Every structure is written in structure tokens, then in C-alpha cells.
Amino acid sequence: MKQKLIEPRLTEYLHRKASRTKTPISGTFELSPLCNMDCKMCYIKMSKEKQESIARLRTKEEWIELAQKAKEKGMLFLLLTGGEPFLVKDFKELYIELHKMGFCISINSNGTMIDEDVIEWLKHYPPMRINMTLYGASDETYERLCNNPKGFTQVTKALSLLKENNIQVKLNCSVTPYNKDDLKEIISFAEEHDLIVQATSYMFPPLRKDETKIGQNDRFTVEDAALYEAYISAYSNGFDRFKEYIESGQLVLYDADDDCGVVEGDHMRCRAGITSFWMTWEGKMLPCGMIPDGGLDPWEVGFDEAWENAKKIVSEITLPVKCAGCGKKDECRACAAMVYTETGTYDKVPQYRCEMTKNYPEACKKVLKELEQQL
Template identity: 50%
Template sequence: MEMSSVSAPITKYLTAKAVSQKIPLSGIFELTPLCNMNCRMCYVRMNREEQEKIAPLGTVEQWLKVGKEARDSGMLYLLFTGGEPFLRKDFREIYQGLYDQGIIIEINSNGTLIDEQTVAWLKEVPPQRINITLYGASDVTYGRLCRNPKGFTQVSRAIRLLKEARINVRLNCSVTPYNVDDLEDIFAFGRREDIPVHAVSYMYPPVRRDASSVGVNDRFSPEEAAYHDARIKAYSLGDEKFLEWADRNKNILPEMNDDICGEMKAEGVRCHAGRSSFWITWNGCMVPCGMFRGEEEHNVFREGFTENWKRVLEETARIRLAPECGVCAQRDLCKSCAAMEITENGKFGNIPEYRCQMVKAMPDAIKKVKQEILEERRKCNE
């Protein structure tokens, strides 16, 4: 869980200490799988009937009890997510109860339900940040991807209300075949509103929503994802800085080949998941990462926080990743992780091939974007 508004040295120090002492420094509470939109690539979204067949939603009292136990165990940072958290009529009670405990809170939201009344109470008890996913730059795109033909109008209004209230906002963007034509306009929107945009073109297979979707999602080919990742870099930096970056990093990837150098040894989890952070699903299952499928027999509402945190620590420590990835020259760029292995392969220990192919396509993707920028400049100068 990223807390960029806290200074990086402090965050790194606290996280390193938390990992070494097995402290759950940061947590994610997934309050609901329900959402007022129905995005094509979503990994968790359910309707009410589907949700009720599995379990009831956690109550205010249950979430506040777990939150207190987590705080007492060392949790400092908390992210609320869903589904759409603001869809819960009791969200304010949950938020206020944990805010009053001194926890640093962020909220993930699609933004479409945030109105003047919502902003008024958030202004009184402001979160550290609200992360709004911007799925497009028009209502047409929202209709195509999210099945909400008024989505852009709703979210752009919410963003301006939050800005007027001086509530910190960041824009996230999941780039898919259904909204890729809006990518440049999404970054332009961010610049106009003076809000940073964090976009990604890699989409995890939604195994939590559908167990049969291992390795499958409504997403780009690996090569297309690499190209749009390079495009994201260009829009983030601006053309001039991207060209400088591309020239400075001509050898961003070592020579691609099938030879693996060094002794292969399976590594454990490298990120913070299950080591200093945790995720609690809407029905009370604690998992290291939200991409993992939880097991109902391990329920934090029934068993409490402490026992489940111990279990997650033990289970995470037993995970071993693909040994080839541990000695791959591209590992720092690839950032292949346990979540990719389990969603792409259905198990740990094997290379997530989609991600591997995407990374191998990056050099050509960067060259292509560079050539497109230079060609556009040439045409403008004619």
C-alpha cells in the first residue's frame, strides 16, 4: 500500500522495521464488492444477489473492532477500498470510527457518488488522500468500459468539489482496449486540474471474481500492453523529457536471450504483502494481497485480527516464486510478484508468461513511441 504523501525516508524506515518485527504497518479494508459501475476488467465486483449468496457484508461494529485490533498491533496506515466504498450507507460511521482512533486513512473510489454533502463531512475529517480511478475522458468511454453513460460527468464534478475543499486527490487509470483512445486526454485532464495521474496497462486476471479466469482478462496482448506502458511514460514525462529518458536508458534492458545466468534459487515474497501489510476482503478473509482468493474458514470477524495476522505471516513465508525470475536480468524492471504468479498461473513457482512477454517487448515499444514523437515533430516543422 503506497503512502506517497508521507516522506519516503520515513516510510522506508517504518516499513523496514515493520518487516523485521512482523508488524502489520499498513492494511486495506475492502468494505464491499458492490459497485454502481460494472467495469469489464474488474477483479472483485459483484451484484447484491451474488454477494448475499456468499456472505453478508461486515457490519460497522465488526470493521471497527478489527480496526482497533489492527491499530493495537501496529497498523498506522489504512486504505478503504471496494467495490465502491461510498455505496455503503454506513461508510461514514466506519470512516469516522477509525479516523477517531488516529489511523492515517486513504480512500479508493470511482468518484461518481461523491457529492456536496459527502465533501462537506470529509472536509471536517479529511483523509490523507482520495485515489480516484479515472476510466476515461468522456461519458461515451465510461459507457463502453464501465457501463455508466454518465460516469465522466459525475467524476469530473466530484474531483472539482474535492479540490475546492482542499482534499488531496490522486488519479489512477487502468488502461484497457476500451479506454486507450482517451489516454492522452486523461493525462491532459490531470494537468488541467493539477492532479497527478498514475496509469497502468497491465491488468491482473480477475481470479477472485471468477476462479476459471486464471491467465485471462479482457486486456491487451503483452506487446500492446508494453507499447501503452511506454506511451504512459511519455504522457507522464512529456515528450521532451521522455526523449531524454529514452536516450539515457538505451540499454534499459540487457540483451534479451533465453540464457539464465547464476544459480537458480526460489525467492520468497519481495514486496510488503503479508510481511508488513495485509488485505481484508469484504467477507472478512485476511490475505496478503487483494489479488489472492481468501479462504472462508479463516475469517477475521470470527477469529479476530491477531490470529489471522500470524497465519498470514506464516503462509507468506512459505511462498516460493519462480526460481528463473530470481536470476533474471530484467527482474527490477519486470517487478514480477506473487500476485502475478497466482493470477497468471493459478499457483506459485512458475514464470508469469504474460508479464514476461510484456517486459521483453518493452525495448521495441520504447523505440516505437520515440519514433512516433520524432515523426510528429517533423510533420509540425514542415
């Protein structure tokens, strides 16, 4: 089992090459905010009634039209997400059409709707990868966190079907107060099934769903967020490697992307608005799905103008000067989206992430001591 996906060198090379010309080589299509689960910390899920009051869902034909425009501008990698994409009307037809266009497609899914019927067509048009979130190790946990009393049973069935048909799966795990006791079992489950799992105890404030939730979510206290990040590292790496990790003194909150960072006077340093874009379900092209506003509608203004605007958003972002002088900036790795969702601006220090970083070394030592006592 690996804790983190290692990107193929060719993919990294293509992104680096695209960054020189700011070619949108990678795109995300957020097809809908609707989901068959109701996870307490979700940043986007809403009811059908609320969705309809905000905007209509885009049609299969509109997404195909956008994909064609994006392909002409260089898009190769495409992530389909939601909500739950398998819940979307005409998703099968849309996916197959996009697959035939030659994109390297990944799908974000909770896995509960992947059954024999879905596998029957998916195996003929396999995605590059399905990113599946594992929310617990029992149906009881799924009911507590996701309001789905059959979730774990559905997901384990889906994983078996996917594995039988050689479809690559990566597991994600959002660790919260509602599933924390399952963490060790989740990581053991991934190891047993030889799956990559990437877990984090940091939950973004859901500003995309509720603009009043700046710095708020149904999540851990800062101290517990740091503690469970330490448990993630310990359970993923095993005692000996975890001990070596602590002794190295390089205690980094790895859950942020490797190419994110906070540097005085610097702009966002991830791929958002450089080689990648995020299309929201209501029709805004954003550099990043966690940045809540500022995007233009490519169906109205055209792909080129919407992409230029996404790049402009990124070019105008400068992260907090205060963070530049912090000795823990390399351990923290706060990204622009964290800064904005935690504070409502790009000028202020993201206090939750900051305090989480400060608590992390002691949390690691506490977990190590606990594990030593169990030997």
C-alpha cells in the same frame, strides 16, 4: 504533474521499522464487492445476488471492532476500498468513527458518488488521500468501459469539490482496449489540474471474482499492453525526458511496486504479510488483495491468529526459479500476485508479464519514432 506518488520519508521509515518485528502497521478494509459501475476488467465487482450467495457483508460494528484490534497491534495506516466504499451502508458513520480512532486513512473510490452532501462531512474529517480512478476523458468512454454514461461528468464534479476543500487526490488510470484513445487526454487532464496520476496497461486476472480466469482478463494483447505502457511513459514525461529514458537503456515496467521483485529462492519482497494485510469483504485476512485464498477470518479466530496465518502464507511463497536466471527480471518486476493470477501457482513463469517485458523496449522505440514524426 507527477507520474508516481513519492512516499513520505517518515512513512517509509515507519514501514522499515515495522518490518523488523513484522508489525501490521498498514491495513486495507475491503468493505464490499458491490459497485455502481461495471468496469469490464474489474477483479472483484459482483452483483448483490452473487455477493449474498457467497457471504454477508460485515456490519459497521464489526469493522470498528476489527480496527480496534488492529490498532492494538500497531496499525496506523488504513485504506478503505471496495467495490465502491461510498456505496456501503453506514459508510459515513464508519469512516468518521475510524477517523476519530486516529488512523491515517486513504480511500479508493471511482469518484461518482462524491457530491456536495459527502463533501460536507468529509471536509470536517479529511482523509490523508483519496485514490480516484479516472477511466476516460468523456462520458462516452465511461459508458463503453464502465457502463456509466455520466461517469466523467460525475468525476470531474467530484474532483472540483475535493480540490476546493483541500482534500488530496491521487489519480489512477487503468488503460484498456476500451479507453486507450483517451490516454493522452487523461494525462493532460491530470497535468492541467496539478494532480498525480499513475497509469498502467497491465490488468490482473480477476481470480478473486472467478477462479477459472487464470491468466485471463478483458485486457490488451501482450504486444498492445507493452505499447500502451510506452505511451504512458511518453505522455507522462514529455518527448525530451522520454527520449533520454530510452537512450539510458533502463526500460523498466514501473507499475509494479518498487520493493517487489523476483529473486531465486526469495520470498515475496513487498510489504504484504510483513507490515501490511488486506481484509476481504467476506472475512479473510490475506497478505495481498490479489492473492485469492488462504486467509483466515479474524472475527472467528482472532486478529493474532489471522495475522500469523497471513505471515505464514508469505513465508511459504517462493517465486519461479526460472525467473531468477532471466536477464530482464529487474525490468519485469513481476510480483507474487502476478505470478499466481497469471498461472494459478507460484512455480510457473507469468508468461503474459514476461512477454510484455520483452516487447517493451521495441514498443518504446516505436512510440518515440511516432512522436519524432509529429514534431
